Amino acid sequence: MSNLRKKLIAGNWKMNTSRSEAIQLASNVIADSLPKEGAELLICVPLVHLADIGKLTANTHIKLGAQDGHWESNGAFTGEVSVSMLKDYQVDYLLVGHSERREMFADDDARVAKKFAAALKNGITPILCIGESLEQREQGVTLEVLQTQVKAVIDEVGIEAFSDAAIAYEPIWAIGTGRTATPEQAQEVHFELRRWLAEYNPEIADGIQILYGGSMNAANADELLSQNDIDGGLIGGASLKAEDFLTIYSFAG
Ligand code: PEP
Numbered sequence: 001m002s003n004l005r006k007k008l009i010a011g012n013w014k015m016n017t018s019r020s021e022a023i024q025l026a027s028n029v030i031a032d033s034l035p036k037e038g039a040e041l042l043i044c045v046p047l048v049h050l051a052d053i054g055k056l057t058a059n060t061h062i063k064l065g066a067q068d069g070h071w072e073s074n075g076a077f078t079g080e081v082s083v084s085m086l087k088d089y090q091v092d093y094l095l096v097g098h099s100e101r102r103e104m105f106a107d108d109d110a111r112v113a114k115k116f117a118a119a120l121k122n123g124i125t126p127i128l129c130i131g132e133s134l135e136q137r138e139q140g141v142t143l144e145v146l147q148t149q150v151k152a153v154i155d156e157v158g159i160e161a162f163s164d165a166a167i168a169y170e171p172i173w174a175i176g177t178g179r180t181a182t183p184e185q186a187q188e189v190h191f192e193l194r195r196w197l198a199e200y201n202p203e204i205a206d207g208i209q210i211l212y213g214g215s216m217n218a219a220n221a222d223e224l225l226s227q228n229d230i231d232g233g234l235i236g237g238a239s240l241k242a243e244d245f246l247t248i249y250s251f252a253g
């Protein structure tokens with residue numbers, strides 16, 4: 001398969017940073033990086049910081065992302081923020097189905113599919129996060145688990161919708177644990193996933209960015225990002241230090 005895919009280096013700040021820390025971190029990322037032909041930089045910030053950070057990223061090479069959003073446009077959903085509200089903040093990307101949301105906030109496949117569809121409807125690129133638990137990996141059912149997670153979304157929106165989306169493969173056992181999948185383990189999963197997607201639509205499979213996530217850092221990113229089917233990273237902990245995040249970016253594209 002040809003590989004003309006741009007690398008996407010995406011930071012997931014999770015529930016971190018005060019307002020001033022967020023402004024400082026985003027300012028450093030902007031000031032200390034340059035646009036590249038073969039790679040893009042994205043920061044997925046806490047919802048309350050979207051307005052501040054959006055002002056900083058506007059007209060720069062840095063894309064802005066949110067970490068969650070409700071599929072309904074509005075209504076009696078106390079505490080929620082809708083995907084359509086995010087549109088007003090020039091949000092480019094939305095994480096959907098992150099394992100922390102699946103585990104702690106009841107985001108099952110059906111809800112994830114609705115969020116994915118809502119993002120597309122609002123002109124926001126969804127990043128569908130998928131991943132297996134350690135138990136599932138040890139049982140040898142990794143691919144089946146991932147296929148079930150992706151198929152729930154394909155059934156909702158159709159495979160063609162994935163031309164405006166990305167996937168992040170994040171083995172749950174590697175998130176926030178310091179335990180990274182080896183480049184070979186990750187490459188194998190990405191390759192198999194792409195091959196499976198090609199059964200639906202070879203062009204979509206060839207073009208879609210499949211990011212790796214799970215303790216990617218400045219020390220291991222080079223090898224991970226050199227794999228043919230790893231099209232970027234979704235980075236938690238290491239995205240909270242501009243220097244580490246941009247070291248990862250330096251290996252992309
Ligand atoms: C993530 O938040 O998606 C993630 C991969 O976190 P970390 O890099 O900290 O493992």
